[in-house]
Amino acid sequence: MTVDFDSLEDDAVTVRERDSTAQVRVPIAGLVDELRRRTGEGAG
Secondary structure, three states, X not given: OXXXXXXXHHOEEEEEOOXXXXXXXXXXXXXXXXXXXXHOOOOO
């Protein structure tokens, strides 16, 4: 996960997969859900 200068303007971070280097911009408000989805953890 990368927080950069753009994050200050759009309240989003870049999440990058280590192995594939695929990147996606994710709103900070949805970051927990995105990380849960990527790690296979359910909502509870």
